Amino acid sequence: xxxxxxxxxxxxxxxxxxxxxxxxxxxxxxxxxxxxxxxxxxxxxxxxxxxxxxxxxxxxxxxxxxxxxxxxxxxxxxxxxxxxxxxxxxxxxxxxxxxxxxxxxxxxxxxxxxxxxxxxxxxxxxxxxxxxxxxxxxxxxxxxxxxxxxxxxxxxxxxxxxxxxxxxxxxxxxxxxxxxxxxxxxxxxxxxxxxxxxxxxxxxxxxxxxxxxxxxxxxxxxxxxxxxxxxxxxxxxxxxxxxxxxxxxxxxxxxxxxxxxxxxxxxxxxxxxxxxxxxxxxxxxxxxxxxxxxx
Ligand code: AMP
Ligand code: ZN
Ligand code: FE
Ligand code: FE
Numbered sequence: 001x002x003x004x005x006x007x008x009x010x011x012x013x014x015x016x017x018x019x020x021x022x023x024x025x026x027x028x029x030x031x032x033x034x035x036x037x038x039x040x041x042x043x044x045x046x047x048x049x050x051x052x053x054x055x056x057x058x059x060x061x062x063x064x065x066x067x068x069x070x071x072x073x074x075x076x077x078x079x080x081x082x083x084x085x086x087x088x089x090x091x092x093x094x095x096x097x098x099x100x101x102x103x104x105x106x107x108x109x110x111x112x113x114x115x116x117x118x119x120x121x122x123x124x125x126x127x128x129x130x131x132x133x134x135x136x137x138x139x140x141x142x143x144x145x146x147x148x149x150x151x152x153x154x155x156x157x158x159x160x161x162x163x164x165x166x167x168x169x170x171x172x173x174x175x176x177x178x179x180x181x182x183x184x185x186x187x188x189x190x191x192x193x194x195x196x197x198x199x200x201x202x203x204x205x206x207x208x209x210x211x212x213x214x215x216x217x218x219x220x221x222x223x224x225x226x227x228x229x230x231x232x233x234x235x236x237x238x239x240x241x242x243x244x245x246x247x248x249x250x251x252x253x254x255x256x257x258x259x260x261x262x263x264x265x266x267x268x269x270x271x272x273x274x275x276x277x278x279x280x281x282x283x284x285x286x287x288x289x290x291x292x293x294x295x
Contacts, residue, residue, distance in 0.1 A: 020051070023052035024053055024260050024272055025098070026208070026258070026260060027055055028083075028261070028264070030264070031062040035263065035266045037066075038055065041067065042071050042076065044270070045076060045272055048272065052076060052282055053078060055079075056083040057082060058149055060082060060111055060115065061081075061082050061102040062149075079098050083097075085114070086194040087188040087190060088191035088221075091214075093207060093222075094207075095194040096231060097197075106197060107201040110189070118149050118151060119148075122150050122154070123138050125152070128182040129182045136158060140162060144158050151186075152172070156168040156176055157171075157266070192225050205229070206230065206231055208231050209261065210230060210245055211238075211241040212236055219252065223252040223254060228255055230248065231258060232257070235274060242258075257277055260272055261275075
């Protein structure tokens with residue numbers, strides 16, 4: 001997917017070094033369900049020639065300080081972010097926050113709540129698995145997860161590691177998928193609360209991977225509720241979908257973002273850099289941030 005022809009001639013005031021390069025603005029580390037350390041992710045991104053990276057771990061910003069430090073050393077622009085679990089009209093949606101003040105008290109308080117509930121959910125899932133006669137221990141999941149935001153992938157990995165399943169896929173199929181015996185719903189905040197929380201922390205709020213949500217009808221309403229951008233480029237979007245969401249973003253005056261949604265080795269091969277946001281859109285996003293700070 002190429003940016004419009006005007007990308008070759010960046011508007012005055014856009015940061016030139018970003019226009020010329022490309023970015024990956026959707027990345028996970030082991031602070032949620034990825035496998036890489038922030039430093040490892042930064043290093044890989046730099047090797048792949050990314051000019052900017054954003055860390056968007058689920059419901060946490062814990063890895064941002066370390067990744068910021070690494071990116072600085074590598075001359076890569078770093079955008080502190082998160083991916084918040086939210087809902088709108090009964091649909092689960094993920095809201096990406098970019099350019100966050102990762103020390104903002106309300107954001108940290110909400111993250112604490114997310115993490116407490118995620119940890120309780122692990123106990124609930126393990127109890128259901130135990131009821132089925134499988135002696136998985138919650139401690140095994142927490143030890144393996146080694147993070148404050150554990151989730152189903154950690155339970156799946158523990159089941160596979162302890163020999164109760166052949167693979168993570170089997171664990172999801174037998175126990176963890178929605179409708180399966182150990183499925184426990186996840187704590188979500190309203191999309192409006194997520195957008196407001198991101199704004200309070202000085203960030204821009206972007207709807208993640210709309211192509212996976214199958215609820216495009218909510219996008220105009222989210223836009224009028226303050227949504228700033230749409231993730232048009234994503235590893236699981238077809239090029240047709242990317243084109244569709246680019247047009248939708250333009251019609252709703254939303255910024256365009258994109259990234260690989262790399263989880264390291266936890267979902268097959270590392271996707272980092274596989275889907276990139278063209279520099280033109282990155283520059284526009286940075287400009288949108290500047291204006292949001294001014295207003
Ligand atoms: P959670 O946030 O705890 O509900 O877990 C969500 C994570 O589990 C996401 O990263 C998904 O990609 C992953 N996931 C969901 N369904 C499956 C599945 N069938 N197989 C493998 N991973 C899955
Ligand atoms: Zn994930
Ligand atoms: Fe997501
Ligand atoms: Fe993600």
